[in-house]
Amino acid sequence: xxxxxxxxxxxxxxxxxxxxxxxxxxxxxxxxxxxxxxxxxxxxxxxxxxxx
Amino acid sequence: xxxxxxxxxxxxxxxxxxxxxxxxxxxxxxxxxxxxxxxxxxxxxxxxxxxxxxxxxxxxxxxxxxxxxxxxxxxxxxxxxxxxxxxxxxxxxxxxxxxxxxxxxxxxxxxxxxxxxxxxxxxxxxxxxxxxxxxxxxxxxxxxxxxxxxxxxxxxxxxxxxxxxxxxxxxxxxxxxxxxxxxxxxxxxxxxxxxxxxxxxxxxxxxxxxxxxxxxxxxxxxxxxxxxxxxxxxxxxxxxxxxxxxxxxxxxxxxxxxxxxxxxxxxxxxxxxxxxxxxxxxxxxxxxxxxxxxxxxxxxxxxxxxxxxxxxxxxxxxxxxxxxxxxxxxxxxxxxxxxxxxxxxxxxxxxxxxxxxxxxxxxxxxxxxxxxxxxxxxxxxxxxxxxxxxxxxxxxxxxxxxxxxxxxxxxxxxxxxxxxxxxxxxxxxxxxxxxxxxxxx
Numbered sequence: 158x159x160x161x162x163x164x165x166x167x168x169x170x171x172x173x174x175x176x177x178x179x180x181x182x183x184x185x186x187x188x189x190x191x192x193x194x195x196x197x198x199x200x201x202x203x204x205x206x207x208x209x
Numbered sequence: 210x211x212x213x214x215x216x217x218x219x220x221x222x223x224x225x226x227x228x229x230x231x232x233x234x235x236x237x238x239x240x241x242x243x244x245x246x247x248x249x250x251x252x253x254x255x256x257x258x259x260x261x262x263x264x265x266x267x268x269x270x271x272x273x274x275x276x277x278x279x280x281x282x283x284x285x286x287x288x289x290x291x292x293x294x295x296x297x298x299x300x301x302x303x304x305x306x307x308x309x310x311x312x313x314x315x316x317x318x319x320x321x322x323x324x325x326x327x328x329x330x331x332x333x334x335x336x337x338x339x340x341x342x343x344x345x346x347x348x349x350x351x352x353x354x355x356x357x358x359x360x361x362x363x364x365x366x367x368x369x370x371x372x373x374x375x376x377x378x379x380x381x382x383x384x385x386x387x388x389x390x391x392x393x394x395x396x397x398x399x400x401x402x403x404x405x406x407x408x409x410x411x412x413x414x415x416x417x418x419x420x421x422x423x424x425x426x427x428x429x430x431x432x433x434x435x436x437x438x439x440x441x442x443x444x445x446x447x448x449x450x451x452x453x454x455x456x457x458x459x460x461x462x463x464x465x466x467x468x469x470x471x472x473x474x475x476x477x478x479x480x481x482x483x484x485x486x487x488x489x490x491x492x493x494x495x496x497x498x499x500x501x502x503x504x505x506x507x508x509x510x511x512x513x514x515x516x517x518x519x520x521x522x523x524x525x526x527x528x529x530x531x532x533x534x535x536x537x538x539x540x541x542x543x544x545x546x547x548x549x550x551x552x553x554x555x556x557x558x559x560x561x562x563x564x565x566x567x568x569x570x571x572x573x574x575x576x577x578x579x580x581x582x583x584x585x586x587x588x589x590x591x592x593x594x595x596x597x598x599x600x601x602x603x604x605x606x607x608x609x610x611x612x613x614x615x616x617x618x619x620x621x622x623x624x625x626x627x628x629x630x631x632x633x634x635x636x637x638x639x640x641x642x643x644x645x646x647x648x649x650x
Contacts, residue, residue, distance in 0.1 A: 158517070159513060159516050159517060160516070160517055160519070162531045162534060162535075166528070166531055167531075167535075169528075170528060170531055170532050170535065171535060173532060174505075174532050174535040174536065177498060177501055177502060177505075178502070178536070178537075178540050180494075180498045181498045181499060181502050181540055181543065181544055181547070182540070182543075184492065184494070184495035184498055184499070184547060185543045185546070185547050187495075188495070188547060188550050191550045191553075
């Protein structure tokens with residue numbers, strides 16, 4: 158069982174996280190037309206051509 | 210002395226592997242009490258290994274450029290039979306029963322392991338001010354941070370305690386200490402160096418690479434670490450390299466001395482034949498936001514089994530792990546999707562250039578314990594400032610090399626970051642080698 162985050166820690170950190178998430182959501186919305194509808198998980202960039 | 214020069218001296222019998230190793234150990238014993246770069250020194254096994262390698266050379270067995278060269282590993286990289294703490298109380302007594310892939314490769318190439326270098330707790334931070342194993346100090350000014358999280362590795366190579374040291378980079382952790390300590394640090398393309406046997410932090414963003422006193426030394430060790438992984442050879446002529454100098458993002462909010470030094474480096478590259486053009490980069494603020502959200506969520510998922518032991522974490526790391534638990538799943542998924550959009554945009558930019566020149570960090574090494582720095586009259590969190598220009602390439606997986614490009618008026622190193630296309634480390638290293646001869650150190 159993972160203990161809950163202590164209240165004072167939540168109070169201190171929640172605004173920090175919310176500010177970051179607001180930024181993320183703003184960027185996501187701005188770029189929405191380009192965002193692939195599929196789950197675009199691609200950790201490694203693909204090379205333009207095959208190399209040895 | 211570079212790795213090549215040391216190798217030449219070994220092969221000419223002007224020095225032995227044991228003498229090289231002893232020289233490094235002497236430096237460690239002299240400097241480490243003050244700088245705290247090493248958490249563990251494997252003196253006995255290092256000397257034994259050096260003797261073995263001397264014996265091989267005497268019999269005509271030469272393992273190549275790293276034969277007999279003393280090196281160090283960041284202490285989250287597994288070393289069989291040698292304590293690997295990850296800079297954390299959680300793993301303070303952990304002794305792996307196997308080597309990480311990079312350790313195996315460098316050992317097979319004839320490197321002599323001197324020990325394990327200190328780091329920011331769990332590699333989750335950039336100061337290397339570790340509450341469990343002490344503060345690592347910058348050799349240029351011991352009251353300042355060496356950067357992190359691979360702070361011990363940066364200090365070890367900057368002071369000649371080791372010829373190279375391994376590092377990991379999830380949000381700048383190779384390049385930031387390279388910048389603050391005045392050494393070369395390469396974050397390779399995502400996946401090019403095998404991460405097995407290395408304590409993870411954020412699986413989408415983790416990279417492993419070398420820190421070394423020179424680009425040539427970084428190249429030698431990178432090639433051995435990468436092994437046969439796919440890479441694209443560099444163009445032969447620097448005159449064919451198209452260098453992009455960003456008009457937006459990377460220079461705004463950087464200290465004036467840092468901006469000037471990087472612009473000067475671009476002019477040097479032009480004198481060497483490089484073609485410098487001004488470019489506009491995609492939205493790196495968006496990329497950084499995505500990277501921070503991804504890292505918060507992935508690190509908290511990773512350490513969830515340990516979160517009941519709150520007293521075993523430093524306050525800064527615990528705060529980040531708590532923040533990660535507050536990230537909703539849809540935001541994590543959307544951060545991954547946003548990353549893909551920006552990956553496409555950066556790939557489009559790199560159709561017209563071969564590499565991008567930026568500062569590595571907008572600031573030089575901050576004072577130990579300095580929570581905020583002032584840039585352009587604005588106060589900024591030190592961690593956010595130090596990672597602002599480097600974090601993006603962890604999200605994209607593009608290779609990035611940091612080399613010293615001058616000093617501030619206070620005598621602190623300034624780092625130039627060169628970013629390349631995926632699998633084109635060779636281009637960055639070739640340009641870096643040419644430039645480091647021309648740039649002030």
